[in-house]
Amino acid sequence: xxxxxxxxxxxxxxxxxxxxxxxxxxxxxxxxxxxxxxxxxxxxxxxxxxxxxxxxxxxxxxxxxxxxxxxxxxxxxxxxxxxxxxxxxxxxxxxxxxxxxxxxxxxxxxxxxxxxxxxxxxxxxxxxxxxxxxxxxxxxxxxxxxxxxxxxxxxxxxxxxxxxxxxxxxxxxxxxxxxxxxxxxxxxxxxxxxxxxxxxxxxxxxxxxxxx
Amino acid sequence: xxxxxxxxxxxxxxxxxxxxxxxxxxxxxxxxxxxxxxxxxxxxxxxxxxxxxxxxxxxxxxxxxxxxxxxxxxxxxxxxxxxxxxxxxxxxxxxxxxxxxxxxxxxxxxxxxxxxxx
Numbered sequence: 001x002x003x004x005x006x007x008x009x010x011x012x013x014x015x016x017x018x019x020x021x022x023x024x025x026x027x028x029x030x031x032x033x034x035x036x037x038x039x040x041x042x043x044x045x046x047x048x049x050x051x052x053x054x055x056x057x058x059x060x061x062x063x064x065x066x067x068x069x070x071x072x073x074x075x076x077x078x079x080x081x082x083x084x085x086x087x088x089x090x091x092x093x094x095x096x097x098x099x100x101x102x103x104x105x106x107x108x109x110x111x112x113x114x115x116x117x118x119x120x121x122x123x124x125x126x127x128x129x130x131x132x133x134x135x136x137x138x139x140x141x142x143x144x145x146x147x148x149x150x151x152x153x154x155x156x157x158x159x160x161x162x163x164x165x166x167x168x169x170x171x172x173x174x175x176x177x178x179x180x181x182x183x184x185x186x187x188x189x190x191x192x193x194x195x196x197x198x199x200x201x202x203x204x205x206x207x208x209x210x211x212x
Numbered sequence: 213x214x215x216x217x218x219x220x221x222x223x224x225x226x227x228x229x230x231x232x233x234x235x236x237x238x239x240x241x242x243x244x245x246x247x248x249x250x251x252x253x254x255x256x257x258x259x260x261x262x263x264x265x266x267x268x269x270x271x272x273x274x275x276x277x278x279x280x281x282x283x284x285x286x287x288x289x290x291x292x293x294x295x296x297x298x299x300x301x302x303x304x305x306x307x308x309x310x311x312x313x314x315x316x317x318x319x320x321x322x323x324x325x326x327x328x329x330x
Contacts, residue, residue: 006250006316012266013254082294086262087301088255206261 011148016088018149020081021195026069028188033065034058035182038174080196084203126170129180133163136184151191158187233322239284240315244269245277249312252287252304260300278302286311 002008017023037058044051112135123131137160144152166180240246247267251258264274278300281287286308290301304312 006246009247009250009266010254013251013258016262078294082259082261083297085265087257087259087294087299088262089257090254091256 013088014090015148016085017090018147018195019085020077020199021192022073022076022081024188024192025196026073026192028185028190028192030062030065030069031181031185031188033185034062035178035180035185037061038177038181042174042178080200083205084199125173126167126176129166129176130163132180133160133166133184137163151195155187155191159184162187236318237311237315239280239286240311242277244273245281246315248274248277248281248302249286249304249308252302253309253312255303257290257301257303260302263302281308284308 002011037054041051041054041058044054137156140152140156140159144150144156162180162183166176166183169176169179171179240249244267248263251263251266260271260274260278263278264271267274269277278287278289282289285305288303288305290303292299292301
């Protein structure tokens with residue numbers, strides 16, 4: 001952690017997005033949606049044609065869910081956060097940088113998926129949740145270090161343990177995914193909800209604003 | 213013990229560093245204005261309420277500082293509404309961003325040269 005007050009101010013401003021926990025609730029809800037789809041697939045008999053459709057539909061619903069969650073988070077921030085502690089918008093990447101970052105993210109994601117598939121193919125299937133848990137935990141720990149939001153470490157540790165526990169239970173497909181994604185999504189939601197409650201208790205809306 | 217007097221015109225005994233200090237952008241150097249610029253450096257836009265809470269300044273002081281920064285061409289102020297509530301949004305201009313980065317580099321160089329072993 002830096003002792004430079006200017007750098008601290010810059011980092012605090014970047015961290016402000018996470019002050020209310022709303023983004024975590026949004027992300028957790030989408031992850032729970034993934035778990036719900038796995039549960040629906042698990043409930044249908046293998047011969048049921050809707051099973052395959054649910055698998056394909058899962059991707060679409062998650063993408064739409066991600067978009068809706070993003071809109072909801074923005075709306076809730078406008079109603080809850082900005083009247084209490086102020087509005088901050090962050091620079092959006094434009095032009096070449098946006099294209100580069102988009103390609104870099106896609107490349108990283110694809111690379112991680114390929115590595116996971118390659119590793120997963122050589123290991124017993126029941127180890128996949130443990131590997132996924134470890135990868136997600138590392139990503140969350142990185143996010144915690146980057147943003148300085150300490151509670152991300154807690155969610156990271158929980159996800160790591162959840163992955164290990166799911167693997168050790170060796171549940172049949174897709175119930176291990178239901179447990180892993182359901183637990184991970186709930187952890188995000190709980191982390192966000194606790195943060196939101198603390199935030200709402202600690203702040204009051206400001207009725208009117210001054211100006212220059 | 214009284215602090216040793218250093219002649220800023222004499223290079224070698226801290227003179228160059230002190231000259232560097234004398235050359236820093238005074239508009240950026242003032243602590244409250246520096247804090248505002250640091251916030252706007254990290255954000256695309258920030259409203260008056262956020263700046264008020266973060267800086268701990270009074271409304272009058274903050275208004276005056278923002279006006280000074282706007283006059284210097286370092287920030288841009290946009291007046292708008294959120295519903296019926298007036299909203300004052302501030303953002304860093306390209307010139308302000310350049311000035312902030314230059315100031316940070318200048319200060320870093322000064323601190324590094326002062327802490328360097330002779």
